[in-house]
Amino acid sequence: MKRLAGRRGLVALIALAAAAPSLFAQGPDPLAKLDTAGRALVRSLVDSARAEGLPSEPVLSKAQEGVAKHAPNPAIARAVRTVFLSLRQARNTLGPKASRDELTAAAAALQAGIPASALADLRASGHGKSITVPLVVLADLVTRGVPRDMASHTILQLWMGGAGDADLLGLPKAVEQDIVSGAAPGDALVNRARTIPIRLPPAKVPE
């Protein structure tokens, strides 16, 4: 009896030792450097994102980014909450079928100050195509100083005109060159957009 118990104990020990690497592989808590309230907030927002069917990785990633950048706890909490609320607004704007990339790009565009109506216009004119690229380019242009309305209108026109992803992705670099050369960001965008061949809708014939 004693021998059987001892053998079972030894098997349990070996199993524990074998499992230890995989237990350890789960790693230290990435949020360990946050204070208790910050950790609780992040976990709560991650759980909420999952419960609402939103991607939760961007929420956790923003907290990890803040920790890596040695940001103070209140700033991390603020940034994480902003990401979560932006994702929620993005999903409400783009609809439940929006992909993860569309949602994260739309959330970033909203954080850049792009109005939700501009996102909805892009979605409506996308004919089922992914709008990740125009959203990412739109957010980029605004961060380079292009006025939001002008950026939104121009990208929408290009998108509706059938501009390709490569054309849109080439815009920011070209606009930046013009800005460095002294052009106003808005003018730089308009000028560069004119060089992209698009199929504009037929103009209305004045009566």
Added chain:
Amino acid sequence: MTESERDPNVEWIAREARRPVESSAGVRARVMDAVRSTPLPVRPRRGMGWLTAPRPLALSPLGSTLLAAGLVGIGLLLGLAVTNRDGRLPTEQPTAVAATAQLPVHDTLQVHRFELEAPHASRVALVGDFNNWSLAATPMTRSADGTAWTVTVKLPAGRHVYAFVVDGAKGSKWVPDPAALRAPDDGFGTANSVVLIGQGSAT
């Protein structure tokens, strides 16, 4: 109590016990032969014999605890050896490979080459949402001419946010990729970059 007052049964047992044992003359010889034919106890084995010889193992509660602690400790050390600081297995990390950017690896992973001009840097690391913003996960390599730092990593398709951490004479500095798309304000006062993998051409 005198001899005559003892119990007769006791008297009988005592008498039988005092009587010498009678044995045949050959018994002594047979017993001694049997003793001589019995092999002597085996001397302790050496080498592999000692290692493989079965023997009972008895452990006290304290000894069992120490053995358990030792085994778990070995397991943890093994875990430490096969994982990185952020707790992910090496296979989960963006892996540096020598390849041209945007070669398809399989359905969901593509290799992408990151490059930064930083001739005065002593060390540059790539950090982003694909490596949990770990400063140690993806160090970059200085180019042969010493002006640029590069790393090629496997990334899943999609939108990724990243930055470079440049160590120089004035300490560490987070910088965006000047050749990439820009991400909006990160909320922490530094700028990030965006790369789109598998959508149009990567930027």
